[in-house]
Amino acid sequence: MKVTLLPEGLRPALQQRVEEASGQNVLACYQCGKCSAGCPVAGVMDLLPNQVIRLVQLGLVEEALTSQTIWYCAACLTCAARCPKGVDLPRVMEALRELAMERSGDHLPPDRLPAEALAEWPQQAVIGGFRKYTW
Amino acid sequence: MQNMEALPYFPGCTLKQRAAGFDRSARDVFSALGSPLAELPGWNCCGATFPLTVENLLDLTGPARILVSARAEGTRLAVACAACYNVLRRTNHLLRTDAEKREKVCLFIESEYDGDLEVVHILELLHREIGCGHVRQALRRPLEGLRVAAYYGCLLLRPAAEVGFDDPESPVLLDELLAAAGAAPVSYPHRGECCGGYLAVRSEEAALEASKRVLMAISAAGAEVVVTSCPLCQYNLDRRQAAIARQEAGFRPVPVLYFTQLLGLALGADGAGYRLDEHHVDPRPLLKERGLVEG
Numbered sequence: 104m105k106v107t108l109l110p111e112g113l114r115p116a117l118q119q120r121v122e123e124a125s126g127q128n129v130l131a132c133y134q135c136g137k138c139s140a141g142c143p144v145a146g147v148m149d150l151l152p153n154q155v156i157r158l159v160q161l162g163l164v165e166e167a168l169t170s171q172t173i174w175y176c177a178a179c180l181t182c183a184a185r186c187p188k189g190v191d192l193p194r195v196m197e198a199l200r201e202l203a204m205e206r207s208g209d210h211l212p213p214d215r216l217p218a219e220a221l222a223e224w225p226q227q228a229v230i231g232g233f234r235k236y237t238w
Numbered sequence: 239m240q241n242m243e244a245l246p247y248f249p250g251c252t253l254k255q256r257a258a259g260f261d262r263s264a265r266d267v268f269s270a271l272g273s274p275l276a277e278l279p280g281w282n283c284c285g286a287t288f289p290l291t292v293e294n295l296l297d298l299t300g301p302a303r304i305l306v307s308a309r310a311e312g313t314r315l316a317v318a319c320a321a322c323y324n325v326l327r328r329t330n331h332l333l334r335t336d337a338e339k340r341e342k343v344c345l346f347i348e349s350e351y352d353g354d355l356e357v358v359h360i361l362e363l364l365h366r367e368i369g370c371g372h373v374r375q376a377l378r379r380p381l382e383g384l385r386v387a388a389y390y391g392c393l394l395l396r397p398a399a400e401v402g403f404d405d406p407e408s409p410v411l412l413d414e415l416l417a418a419a420g421a422a423p424v425s426y427p428h429r430g431e432c433c434g435g436y437l438a439v440r441s442e443e444a445a446l447e448a449s450k451r452v453l454m455a456i457s458a459a460g461a462e463v464v465v466t467s468c469p470l471c472q473y474n475l476d477r478r479q480a481a482i483a484r485q486e487a488g489f490r491p492v493p494v495l496y497f498t499q500l501l502g503l504a505l506g507a508d509g510a511g512y513r514l515d516e517h518h519v520d521p522r523p524l525l526k527e528r529g530l531v532e533g
Contacts, residue, residue: 124293125292143432147444174441175444178290179392179431179435183397184406194291223477225255225256225473226252227436230287231286231321234286
């Protein structure tokens, strides 16, 4: 029996899309967990940052897209600064957010923001939120 | 760097609204040191966050337009807000190093730009050019051992290769500047970690998780006041203290100021327009006790 392995078969389409959008090689990650160890909001995430990139490595992008973690990443770049393999994980998170919103629309529609909070938040928070949670 | 020409300065949208006290105090500091800031004419919003996906060129057009305007005014642009600094500096770096993207963005905004501009943060200007020695000489009300926690946050430090002007894991510039003003900066961990950023827009719980870690360390170090150079850090660290005080019996609230507010007062400014009454943890009792504002 002849078995042929083609790169297209080994690299699922969605994984390739995440890699292209983020400019990152997700297979470079060797799962040391340093990103999760230093993440300042790991405590409220449903999946740890290294688990999200593991799902993408395995081609289970659909599961990564349903994780709350991609919305909890504030792009503080602590993980990117410390990754021994040079993976810029916040770029992967942003690619996943874009993919999720391309399918489902705005994650947080602006008209759902409470008026009293809008009066209190710094403009920078509102604009930053729009950039990350709307499509 | 005394009595030089006014330096082109980008305030950004937050410094015109919620953080007007930061804008006013930054201008005070530079005027007191003989290098006044001149607001860039016709500026627009920088976008608040740097786009992280490769093909998102649209979000670069806003900051690129600012860089083009600034280049018409000179070869340097001073920025106070850490977020604006981060976005403008990263955009400038990208336009300088990626010819293909530069061409596309320039075509879109119908402008010529070659990246020949330096985006500088005011902390770097104060420390490296004006100098701690000059600050020390210009003091009118030295901070006299005030125990200050210098908080750097993310945006001045990362990514170090593009924005960093200080040690990314162990920054010192803000501490040294405050020490020059007579303060006694306290040593504490998490000074370069995230306050929660814009996460509060979606989840207060997440913002609290991040800012609490920083504030507990600051409180444990015995700081009397925290200073920052980012309106979002100021907001998160200031606003979350009521919730932390409810959760942690031993937590002692500590006022959060922009570093220019403290420095401006030390350099003799009267604090007019600093909007100290808008801070959640009232800094005025401490500032009065220290003789930095009129009682």
